[in-house]
Amino acid sequence: xxAKLNLNTISGANLEEKIGVTENLLTKAIADLxxxxxxxxxxxxxxxxxxxxxxxxxNIVEKSVGIKTTFACEQDxxxxxxxxxxxxxxxxxxxLNNTLKHAKASAINVTIDSEDNxxxxxxxxxxxxxFDILALDDKKTGIGLKNMRQRAKLIKGDVQIRSxxxxxxxxxxxxxSSSNIFTL
Numbered sequence: 001x002x003a004k005l006n007l008n009t010i011s012g013a014n015l016e017e018k019i020g021v022t023e024n025l026l027t028k029a030i031a032d033l034x035x036x037x038x039x040x041x042x043x044x045x046x047x048x049x050x051x052x053x054x055x056x057x058x059n060i061v062e063k064s065v066g067i068k069t070t071f072a073c074e075q076d077x078x079x080x081x082x083x084x085x086x087x088x089x090x091x092x093x094x095x096l097n098n099t100l101k102h103a104k105a106s107a108i109n110v111t112i113d114s115e116d117n118x119x120x121x122x123x124x125x126x127x128x129x130x131f132d133i134l135a136l137d138d139k140k141t142g143i144g145l146k147n148m149r150q151r152a153k154l155i156k157g158d159v160q161i162r163s164x165x166x167x168x169x170x171x172x173x174x175x176x177s178s179s180n181i182f183t184l
Contacts, residue, residue, distance in 0.1 A: 001100040002065045028064050045089050046082040053089050054110060061096060067105060073112040078120050079177040084155045088173055091148050095124045095171045098144055103128025103169060118177040125170040130163045
C-alpha cells in the first residue's frame, strides 16, 4: 500500500528518489511476504499461539510500512481452541489489510483482554481518517467486512466496528472460550 501511495506522489522533481524508495519498499514487502507465508500457516499459528502471531504481524507492518504499532496483552496464553485461533487471526489480518488500504493511519493499537465470563476481546484501533458506518452501502462495500462477520458467527463470536470520520476506527472481535465449537 505504501509503495502504491509513493508511486502516486511522483513528480518530475522527485522522480529518481521516489522510484528508489518504491523499489526498496517492494523488495522489503516481497521478503516479508515470503517470510510470513513460510512461518504462519494455519498449524504454525496454532503452534505459536494467537498472541505471538499478532505480535509477529504487527512487527512486519511496523518494519515494512512504517506505521507505529503498540500491543498490550496481560495474559500469557488465551483460552481459545485451535480453530478459534486460526479464524480470529484471519479476521485480524483482514482488519490490518483494511487499515493499510483505507485508513491513512500513522498508528495502530492492539489490546487483548479476557473477561471473567471467559470472553476474549481483541481490539484493533487506528488513528486514521475513519468513516461513517451508517453511510456504508452493503452492495458497494468489499467482501472483507462481510467475511469478518461471517467468520465471527462461525466461532460464535462477534465483531463490533466503531468509527468516526476524521477520528479513526476501532474494531473489536469478541469470542467466547470453547474448545469444541466446530471441527475443521
